Amino acid sequence: xxxxxLAKTSLPCLICETKNAHEAVVCTSxxxxxxxxxxxxxxxxxxxxxxxxxxSNVGKTVFLGMLLDMLSKRAExxxxxxxxxxxxxxxxxxxxxxxxxxxxxxxxxxxDDWHWAYYQVSHRKYGSxxxxxxxxxxxxxxxxxxxxxxxxxxxxxxxxxxxxGAILLVDGAMAAAGSPQPDFFAxxxxxxxxxxVIRRKSERIKTPVAIVLxxxxxxxxxxxxxxxxxxxxxxxxxxxxxTRFANFxxxxxxxxxxxxYGTDGQETVIPYPLHxxxxxxxxxxxxxLSKL
Amino acid sequence: MSDATITCDQAIFTSLxxxxxxxxxxxxxxxxxxxxxxxxxxRNSPSHESLCGNDDAAVQPWAAAFYPLPTKRxxxxxxxxxxxxxxxxxxxxxxxxxxxxxAGDFARFSYNPFEVVRAMLQSGAAAPQLKPAAVLxxxxxxxxxxxxxxxxxxxxxxxxxxxxxxVLQRILHGEPVILDMDAAWMExxxxxxxxxxxxxxxxxxxSAGLRFATARRxxxxxxxxxxxxxxxxxxxQPVAFLDPTKDPVPSTPDTSWNxxxxxxxxxxxxxxxxxxxxxxxxxxxPQDRERVAGLFNTIDSLAALSSYEVLCIVxxxxxxxxxxxxxxLRGELVVEARKVLSQxxxxxxxxxxxxxxxxxxxxxxxxxxxxxxAWPLLEAVLRIACFEDPVAAAETALDLTRxxxxxxxxxxxxxxxxxxxxxxxxxxxxxxxxxxxRIAKLCDAWQRVRPxxxxxxxxVESCAACAASRTHPS
Numbered sequence: 222x223x224x225x226x227l228a229k230t231s232l233p234c235l236i237c238e239t240k241n242a243h244e245a246v247v248c249t250s251x252x253x254x255x256x257x258x259x260x261x262x263x264x265x266x267x268x269x270x271x272x273x274x275x276x277s278n279v280g281k282t283v284f285l286g287m288l289l290d291m292l293s294k295r296a297e298x299x300x301x302x303x304x305x306x307x308x309x310x311x312x313x314x315x316x317x318x319x320x321x322x323x324x325x326x327x328x329x330x331x332x333d334d335w336h337w338a339y340y341q342v343s344h345r346k347y348g349s350x351x352x353x354x355x356x357x358x359x360x361x362x363x364x365x366x367x368x369x370x371x372x373x374x375x376x377x378x379x380x381x382x383x384x385x386g387a388i389l390l391v392d393g394a395m396a397a398a399g400s401p402q403p404d405f406f407a408x409x410x411x412x413x414x415x416x417x418v419i420r421r422k423s424e425r426i427k428t429p430v431a432i433v434l435x436x437x438x439x440x441x442x443x444x445x446x447x448x449x450x451x452x453x454x455x456x457x458x459x460x461x462x463x464t465r466f467a468n469f470x471x472x473x474x475x476x477x478x479x480x481x482y483g484t485d486g487q488e489t490v491i492p493y494p495l496h497x498x499x500x501x502x503x504x505x506x507x508x509x510l511s512k513l
Numbered sequence: 514m515s516d517a518t519i520t521c522d523q524a525i526f527t528s529l530x531x532x533x534x535x536x537x538x539x540x541x542x543x544x545x546x547x548x549x550x551x552x553x554x555x556r557n558s559p560s561h562e563s564l565c566g567n568d569d570a571a572v573q574p575w576a577a578a579f580y581p582l583p584t585k586r587x588x589x590x591x592x593x594x595x596x597x598x599x600x601x602x603x604x605x606x607x608x609x610x611x612x613x614x615x616a617g618d619f620a621r622f623s624y625n626p627f628e629v630v631r632a633m634l635q636s637g638a639a640a641p642q643l644k645p646a647a648v649l650x651x652x653x654x655x656x657x658x659x660x661x662x663x664x665x666x667x668x669x670x671x672x673x674x675x676x677x678x679x680v681l682q683r684i685l686h687g688e689p690v691i692l693d694m695d696a697a698w699m700e701x702x703x704x705x706x707x708x709x710x711x712x713x714x715x716x717x718x719x720s721a722g723l724r725f726a727t728a729r730r731x732x733x734x735x736x737x738x739x740x741x742x743x744x745x746x747x748x749x750q751p752v753a754f755l756d757p758t759k760d761p762v763p764s765t766p767d768t769s770w771n772x773x774x775x776x777x778x779x780x781x782x783x784x785x786x787x788x789x790x791x792x793x794x795x796x797x798x799p800q801d802r803e804r805v806a807g808l809f810n811t812i813d814s815l816a817a818l819s820s821y822e823v824l825c826i827v828x829x830x831x832x833x834x835x836x837x838x839x840x841x842l843r844g845e846l847v848v849e850a851r852k853v854l855s856q857x858x859x860x861x862x863x864x865x866x867x868x869x870x871x872x873x874x875x876x877x878x879x880x881x882x883x884x885x886x887a888w889p890l891l892e893a894v895l896r897i898a899c900f901e902d903p904v905a906a907a908e909t910a911l912d913l914t915r916x917x918x919x920x921x922x923x924x925x926x927x928x929x930x931x932x933x934x935x936x937x938x939x940x941x942x943x944x945x946x947x948x949x950x951r952i953a954k955l956c957d958a959w960q961r962v963r964p965x966x967x968x969x970x971x972x973v974e975s976c977a978a979c980a981a982s983r984t985h986p987s
Contacts, residue, residue, distance in 0.1 A: 242749035249750050252727030277536025278600050324602045327528075330537050330560035331726035333746060362528075362536040366555045373552045374728070402534065491601035 232258050235268070235355070237379040251376035252332030257355055260304045260339055268339070268353035270383050271509055274414075275390030276406045277361030280435040280476070282325050282336075284390060285358050286315025287476050288502050289338055297503055298346045304339040304353075311336035311358050319476070322493050328360040332376050335359055342510075352510060365406070368413045381417045386429040386509040393434030393443045393473060396454040407432070407458040415465050429468040429512035431505035432458070437475035444501065447471040468512050474501035517656040519621055522546050522613040523649050525642060526558040526590075528606050530599050537561070537607075541645035543652070549583040550613060556728050558609045559592050563724045565698070565737040576722030577699060579626035580731060587715060588613050589629040592723065595641035608641040612652060616715055621656055623791050624711040626719075627703045628657045666704060666783045669697040672757050677701075677778060678771050679763040681708045683753055684717055684732055685770070685802070691725065691734045691747060693756040698722045698735035705733060707786045708774035710802060712794040769806035776813060794838055808842040815853045820861070823850050824869045827886060828876045847886050858893040863901040866894045867909070874912055881920040892929050899936040904944060907937035907955055914962040934959065934968035941972045945979035952976055 231240040235258040239250035247254055261268050275281045289312040292301030303309045314336065318325040328335060336358040343351045359377065367377040381387070389407060396403045411430075418426050432451060434443045443450040451471040452459045462469045478498030483491045524542035531540065537560040539551055546554075557580055564574040576592040588611050595608035612629055614622075622628045632654040633639040668677075671694055683690045684705065694701065698721035709717055719733035725743035738744055744754050755763070765771060777786035789809055797805065815823055827850045858866065873894065877887035891913070898906030910933040913926050941952055956976045959969045 244749035246748050247727060247746045249727070276534065278602075324600075326603045327536075327561045327598060327600060329562060330558075331563060331724075332728055333726050334562075360536075360560070362538055362560065365534060365536065366538060366552075370548060370552045370555070373555050402532075406534065485597055485601070487596050489597045489599060489601050 232262070234258060235261060236270075236376055236383065247333065251379060253357075253376060254307060254337050256305050256307060257337060257339055261353065264304075264341070264353055266351075266353050268355045269385040269513055270355045270380060271386045271388065271506075272380050272384045273356060273358065273388045273390065274364055274410055275361055275435070276365060276392065276403065278327075279361060279390045279392045279403075281361065281390055282311070282328055282358050283315055283319070283476050284388075284433065284435060284474060284502065285336075285338070285356060286312045286325065287319075287497075287499050288506055289340065289356070290316050291499065291502055292340065292342060292506075295345070297507070298344060299503075300343050300345050302341045304341060307336075308338045308340060311338050319494055319497050322495060324492065324494060328358055330360045330363045330366075332363070332374070352513065364410070368406075368409045371413070371416075378417060381414060384428065385513050386431070387414065388431045388433055388505050388509060390433045390435045391451075391455060391458065392436055393450070393454075394436040394439030396434070397440035397443065397450075404455045404457045407455060408461055411458060411461045411465070415461070425467040426465055427467050429470075429509050430462070430466055431509050432462070432469060432471045433501075433505050434471065434473040435475070437473040437501060438477055438479070438498075439475075443473040447473045470505070470508050472501055472505040472508070474505065475499070476502065517621075518653050519614060519618050519656060521618070521652045521654060522586075523638070523652040524551065524554055524611040524613065525609070525645055525649070526554060526611060527595065527608040527641070527643075528560070528599060529643065535599070541642070541647055541649050543649045545651065546613060547584055550586065550588075553580070553582050554588060554590075554611050554613075557588075557720075558590065558611070559607050559723050559726075561598065561607065562604050563607055563726070564592060564594065565722050565724055574722065576720065577626065577630050577702070578718075578720040578723060578729070578731070580718035581715060582613065586613050586615055587619055587626075589626045589633075591630050591633055591639045593639070593641065595643060608643075610639050612638075612654070619715055620711070620793060623657060623787065624714045625657075625703070625706065625787070625791070627699065627706075629654065632657065666700055666781075668704060668778055668781060669694070669701050671695075671697065672701055673762070674775060674779065675762045675765065676755060676757040677705065677708075678765040678775055679753075680705055680733070680755070681774060682765045682768075682771060684709060685713070685799075687716075687732070689730070689732050689734075689752040691736065691743060691752060691754045693738045693744070693754065694735060695737050695739075698737075702733065702735050704778065704783065707783055707790055708778070709790065710794045710797050710805070711791050712796045769803045769810055771806075773806040773809045773813075776810075792838065792841075804839065805842065808839070808846055812842075812846050812849050815849055820854060820857050820865065821869050821872070823853055824872050824876070824890070826850060828872050828879075828883075847882075851886055851889070854890055855893070858890060858897070861894075861897055863897050863905065866897045867905070870894050870909055870912075877921070878916075878918050884918060884920045888925065895929055895933055899933055903933070903936040903940040904948060904952065904955065906933045907959065910934075911955075911958055911962070930963070931966075931968065934963070934966060934972070938968040938972040938975065942975040942979060945976065949979070953980070 230243040233240055234248035234253055236253040237251040239248055241248055241255055245255045273281050273285050292299050315325050338356045340354045342354050363374045367374045391407045392403045418428050437443050448471045476499050477494035478496045481493040481495050522543045522545040524539050524546055526539050528537045529540045564576050578590040580588055582588055590609050590611045592609040594605040596606050598604045598606050638652055680690050702719050702721040718731040720729055720731050721735040747754050827847055873887045873890045876883045895906055898909055910930055956973045963969045
């Protein structure tokens with residue numbers, strides 16, 4: 222049996238700043254891992270939080286897992302050192318599943334089940350600046366719930382308030398197919414972000430936001446000119462970004478090269494990633510880093 | 514189920530693809546649901562892979578949760594699996610049907626969230642609807658039969674008495690507790706809930722069969738944590754994490770309430786426990802709770818006490834006007850004590866019965882209510898005396914002729930006095946030789962209080978005749 226009360230030596234949560242006992246594994250208030258702040262204390266540097274946002278099933282987990290894996294494999298001469306084994310879980314999970322020609326399981330809404338990655342990132346060629354990056358893999362449903370009814374998931378608001386940059390994933394394939402859903406969701410999200418980050422109404426938000434058109438393998442045309450693609454197919458999103466955000470850029474990305482489809486006994490269509498061909502994964506990240 | 518019904522709001526939380534989005538969210542709800550209620554339901558509802566698995570593959574996992582909403586209404590949630598997850602990314606879809614009702618209606622469900630779950634299952638409302646209308650109608654549920662006391666539960670063997678007492682104690686103190694068990698989450702949750710007074714139950718949020726989540730801040734969580742993830746996450750937090758199969762036995766203070774609940778648990782008497790804890794108590798402080806449990810304990814211990822002790826308990830019961838629920842309990846104690854004494858007194862010997870003549874008589878004189886209780890006992894004692902020792906009966910009965918209380922009605926007293934005197938008159942001559950002085954004194958005493966009573970006169974005459982025969986033997 223374990224029972225404990227808050228110890229005298231307490232640490233504030235990196236995300237919501239709630240005081241927690243030194244031995245706590247997760248924050249009692251928001252559920253974020255306390256390893257984040259413990260690591261930050263060791264580094265004696267303020268970490269940069271880069272938040273990956275997007276609707277449910279847009280591909281946040283795969284994008285983030287692939288990005289971290291590429292960084293740890295020194296893609297484009299980046300050096301990424303995971304701070305704690307927990308940071309590797311996400312990329313491990315994603316790569317393992319993709320290797321088995323499966324998409325990773327859905328991320329649960331429960332904060333406890335989110336993967337948090339804390340990496341020390343630097344570029345081996347240019348400059349010596351080291352970024353302590355914290356990137357959580359949040360559930361799209363939790364983001365949607367928070368956007369629809371603020372304060373449903375306080376951790377998301379706290380995260381965005383503390384975020385130095387954001388990567389917003391929008392389903393490029395759905396947008397290309399004419400669905401208004403990705404545009405509306407992104408519009409809501411940017412409007413929410415506007416409300417969270419804004420200091421003065423007249424000021425435009427300086428937080429860099431990389432808009433990533435995910436599932437680009439379904440609509441290769443989005444790679445040609447992502448900005449024009451967004452202006453055309455995600456016009457509402459484009460307009461709010463232009464009006465309210467000083468630093469935004471549009472990118473296209475895809476992780477899988479081709480997909481196969483099957484069905485289970487209940488007629489659920491199951492997509493199978495036949496091979497992995499990451500494209501446009503690093504660019505949004507590089508751009509965000511350049512704006513920090 | 515009875516014909517009486519309760520109308521509730523409802524909401525379905527699951528993962529569906531719809532025109533407005535996809536993934537886990539409230540996909541359908543009745544119109545009465547408020548925004549902040551939806552927020553709380555979203556926060557508390559289970560999503561992907563959040564049901565605890567069961568070793569028995571044939572048994573489909575399901576879970577239940579109960580929590581108050583910001584509007585003071587209450588929510589009971591029933592979760593189950595409903596096919597594969599629609600994105601095809603593996604795993605099963607978790608489907609949760611939420612029923613929302615007012616705190617007032619909770620009383621009609623016998624303060625038992627599992628009665629709501631049973632009503633949902635019985636009405637078919639819990640069956641997954643994967644193509645629900647966006648706006649649901651209100652849900653009409655039948656009230657439980659037997660006032661929520663017809664329970665068919667068994668105490669899980671894995672939960673030893675010390676553990677369940679510890680859990681109960683923490684919950685009563687408002688401290689969260691997580692119980693790690695590999696099965697029987699619902700039964701355990703219901704059994705623990707029945708040990709909590711009705712007035713406190715709406716504050717005891719719980720989940721049973723759901724995996725641990727920080728956002729679900731329930732006071733009681735029953736789950737299976739085979740990998741120790743939940744235990745690790747709750748480290749250094751003010752929550753007790755308990756695995757009854759591995760953890761050392763915790764110690765619990767010996768309180769009247771614990772003893773009262775444990776007695777029912779140990780006997781498997783859940784209906785009896787429900788009957789007692791389901792009473793519409795006002796909010797009880799720990800002291801109130803101890804007093805109430807003390808009364809229940811006293812009621813249950815009556816059969817094991819000596820008759821004299823039973824009588825003393827009744828005699829010592831406080832006279833001052835207390836809250837209604839305590840008055841009722843005290844009333845029950847008196848009724849039970851009377852039942853016990855009435856059963857016993859008819860089988861008593863005079864040597865035993867005469868011991869509590871005095872306390873019973875004092876009680877009779879104390880108040881009309883006490884008089885009502887004590888009078889049948891006094892009558893019974895006198896009858897025993899009449900049968901075994903009519904002289905003693907006549908001596909004892911003299912007490913009923915002095916300083917009668919206002920409620921000591923003559924029409925009630927006279928018949929038993931007549932019976933006593935009749936037996937005394939019959940027996941006086943027979944025992945005159947042995948107890949001449951005693952009987953003479955007794956006759957004098959009765960002559961002073963009932964000079965015209967025929968049996969008194971008869972006894973006096975017998976006495977005189979006997980005295981004459983002693984003075985002038987034939």
